[in-house]
Amino acid sequence: MTQPDPAHQTLPSQSGVTDLYFDFLCPYAWRGLELADVLRREHGLKFRLRHFSLVQGNHADNPDRKHPTWWLDGQVAGQGNESQASSLNAFLAGQAALKQPDDAAWAFTLGLSRAVHQPAEGRGRIDLRNDSDVRDVAAEGGLDLEQFEADLADQEALRAALHDDLQASASLGVFGTPTFHLPDGHIAYFRFANLVTEPGAALDLWNLYIRVLQDGARIETVKRAK
Amino acid sequence: MTQPDPAHQTLPSQSGVTDLYFDFLCPYAWRGLELADVLRREHGLKFRLRHFSLVQGNHADNPDRKHPTWWLDGQVAGQGNESQASSLNAFLAGQAALKQPDDAAWAFTLGLSRAVHQPAEGRGRIDLRNDSDVRDVAAEGGLDLEQFEADLADQEALRAALHDDLQASASLGVFGTPTFHLPDGHIAYFRFANLVTEPGAALDLWNLYIRVLQDGARIETVKRAK
Numbered sequence: 001m002t003q004p005d006p007a008h009q010t011l012p013s014q015s016g017v018t019d020l021y022f023d024f025l026c027p028y029a030w031r032g033l034e035l036a037d038v039l040r041r042e043h044g045l046k047f048r049l050r051h052f053s054l055v056q057g058n059h060a061d062n063p064d065r066k067h068p069t070w071w072l073d074g075q076v077a078g079q080g081n082e083s084q085a086s087s088l089n090a091f092l093a094g095q096a097a098l099k100q101p102d103d104a105a106w107a108f109t110l111g112l113s114r115a116v117h118q119p120a121e122g123r124g125r126i127d128l129r130n131d132s133d134v135r136d137v138a139a140e141g142g143l144d145l146e147q148f149e150a151d152l153a154d155q156e157a158l159r160a161a162l163h164d165d166l167q168a169s170a171s172l173g174v175f176g177t178p179t180f181h182l183p184d185g186h187i188a189y190f191r192f193a194n195l196v197t198e199p200g201a202a203l204d205l206w207n208l209y210i211r212v213l214q215d216g217a218r219i220e221t222v223k224r225a226k
Numbered sequence: 227m228t229q230p231d232p233a234h235q236t237l238p239s240q241s242g243v244t245d246l247y248f249d250f251l252c253p254y255a256w257r258g259l260e261l262a263d264v265l266r267r268e269h270g271l272k273f274r275l276r277h278f279s280l281v282q283g284n285h286a287d288n289p290d291r292k293h294p295t296w297w298l299d300g301q302v303a304g305q306g307n308e309s310q311a312s313s314l315n316a317f318l319a320g321q322a323a324l325k326q327p328d329d330a331a332w333a334f335t336l337g338l339s340r341a342v343h344q345p346a347e348g349r350g351r352i353d354l355r356n357d358s359d360v361r362d363v364a365a366e367g368g369l370d371l372e373q374f375e376a377d378l379a380d381q382e383a384l385r386a387a388l389h390d391d392l393q394a395s396a397s398l399g400v401f402g403t404p405t406f407h408l409p410d411g412h413i414a415y416f417r418f419a420n421l422v423t424e425p426g427a428a429l430d431l432w433n434l435y436i437r438v439l440q441d442g443a444r445i446e447t448v449k450r451a452k
Binding site: 205 | 398399400401402405412413414415416417418419420422427430431434435437438439441442443444445446447448449450451452
């Protein structure tokens with residue numbers, strides 16, 4: 001079922017694009033983003049950043065995961081509880097960043113995630129509802145700020161793009177983040193506790209995840225008891 | 227993090243005994259039992275059969291997984307709903323079988339699981355509440371029937387042994403079956419859809435599971451979206 005392969009080689013099945021569903025609020029999604037960024041930069045693997053909303057997925061009005069009735073993209077800006085308002089604001093900024101070149105979009109996405117989950121020393125955790133906080137991250141990450149502002153102004157387009165991601169993830173049955181949707185069709189939530197940034201370790205971890213999904217036993221779940 | 231290893235070799239960390247928590251009612255536990263039986267017979271790996279009860283784990287009175295208040299072993303024989311009565315009767319028979327030599331105990335455990343999840347052609351699914359059905363499996367599996375009857379008669383000892391398993395699994399936070407508790411302390415639910423009985427494939431699958439648990443990233447969950 002599994003074949004040993006030379007260390008630090010990408011598996012042949014990984015030549016297409018993997019969709020990475022993430023939520024800025026989720027600490028495991030942040031680890032998944034860091035992993036994907038290493039794989040992208042150091043090993044040439046291709047990932048597409050896509051949004052899945054935990055507050056939408058867990059909303060009381062959405063018991064049927066595949067057919068939500070409450071949509072985050074339909075929420076009025078600034079309304080809802082803290083998690084809802086933070087999610088929407090971060091996702092809309094994220095969608096605006098995705099209109100720029102890959103490296104800048106990734107830098108912003110990672111920057112915003114780190115600001116939530118690994119704030120720099122002496123800096124508090126970012127308030128994602130605060131537009132000036134979000135713009136600080138955009139400036140640090142190398143986005144074209146003029147374009148960023150222009151894209152942010154077109155809320156309708158950003159909400160439509162967010163809706164596409166939320167619709168796609170709902171249809172696929174995504175329930176948590178990070179979830180990776182491989183080019184070969186396999187799709188699974190992948191939660192790990194330790195940050196992995198060393199390039200060889202990152203690729204080994206990624207290959208291990210792929211082997212689990214591709215194994216002939218059709219592994220559906222590995223989940224630690226706690 | 228992961229090292230390629232020669233195909234079909236057991237990993238060095240697997241010299242101790244792995245506890246396999248299972249429930250006769252669970253189709254995935256059955257696949258886990260079949261896997262462990264191949265590993266045991268063909269590769270010399272050591273497993274201890276232990277009981278985890280899904281009806282206890284999911285009981286409305288047991289919201290705190292680690293501290294159940296409703297215990298299956300405290301249920302009066304024949305009482306409760308079908309799943310509860312079936313579970314208790316099967317577990318008590320299973321505990322009686324575990325008093326006999328390993329190969330006979332495994333044959334009975336597998337025989338009873340197959341009778342539920344893969345009944346022989348022309349044979350209906352077994353009713354685990356029916357003692358004569360259970361005794362048929364015991365006879366086919368090579369148990370010493372006289373001893374089996376004697377052990378079955380000591381309900382108090384069987385319930386105490388069952389309680390030990392249920393207590394151990396609760397303390398460990400087991401939530402589903404099959405769950406494997408490795409000699410090195412890692413413990414995780416492992417669900418796969420396809421029966422694996424070919425010895426090489428079985429060992430590859432097992433090694434893959436172990437690698438996931440031992441990886442330095444501390445993988446907590448891999449779970450497919452559906």
